[in-house]
Amino acid sequence: MEIESGNLVQGWVREFLEHLEIEKNYSQLTLLTYGKLLHRFTGWLNERQLVTKDAAELDLETIRQYRLYLARLRTDQGKPLKKVTQAYHVIALRSLLRFLITQKRLSVLSPELVELPKLPQRSVNFLSIEQIEDLLKMPDIVSISGLRDRAMMETLFSTGLRVSELVSLNCEQVNLDRREFGVVGKGGKARVVFLSQEAVFWLRQYLEKRNDECHPLFISHSERGKQSLDRRLTARSVERLVRAYGQRARLPFEIKPHTLRHSFATDLLFAGADIRSVQEMLGHASIRTTQVYTHVTDRQLRDVHRAFHGHSRSDSSEQDK
Secondary structure, rough: OOOOOOHHHHHHHHHHHHHHOOOOOOOHHHHHOOOOOHHHHHHHHHOOOOOOOOHHHHHHHHHHHHHHHHOOOOOOOEEEEEEEHHHHHHHHHHHHHHHHHHOOOOOOOHHHOOOOOOOOOOOOOOOOHHHHHHHHHOOOOOOOOHHHHHHHHHHHHHHOHHHHHHHHHEEEEEEEEEEEEEEEHHHOOOOEEEEEEHHHHHHHHHHOOOOOOEEOEEEEHHHHHHHOOOOOOOHHHHHHHHHHHHHHOOOOOOOOHHHHHHHHHHHHHHHHOOOOHHHHHHHHHHHHHHHHHHHOOOOHHHHHHHHHHHHHHHHHHHHHH
């Protein structure tokens, strides 16, 4: 009895996702993303009946055809898939192949033979200290919602937290006296983050004005929010608020919570922090992820070069005249 390609590969994908959830402790959002990316691959295979019951048929030619399909695919708006989105599909596929080799012991194509699309160097938007100050002054601190938003953005800039990490915080988790607390980030990686004096000040102001017994650190204060059983602020709400404050401050590009994370990292590097320490504070598993920030500090190196290089030659030239 021949096994349909979709059923076969879908079974592998299911086992792969279960492996990521149980053994790797990946978040539900990451699992959902992997599932979505690989579902497109299994659907494409099933439509073309390219694989039956032999894992070896997942060869380079099949992968090449799939990458060609991704390159020609159009979104609902009629636009081609972005190169980075195509790369995510290939990364997910390589991870599946690696799982099949190491966990299922199948003779399948080596993931190293599947090349990743070449992408332009990733750009990172970050704010200067002056722009950070402009952004932080936007909330109306007369209202409790404004106090919350000021404390929230101060916390983001002080700690470099991801927005998912921020909204998961509970009041008892944050030690304002010691100005530090622990978080568990991507892949279950635990780390300690630190609060600035400014962040502690605004967190105290916000918490002292609250008269509820809710556990989340940041909660909704709208009438609709008060009617909810869980008043915890959502990641989407935080993104919407930060974007609105960025527009109000007339900053030159769209501001997201991750912009404050980028600004936290570049501020540390500009001040002389070593990249390994920044890696730990950001909770990056690989130093390669953190190295993207070294590119944005090149402008500082340029300024140093202009300020200090070649002065002795200029002095010598003046003496020769």
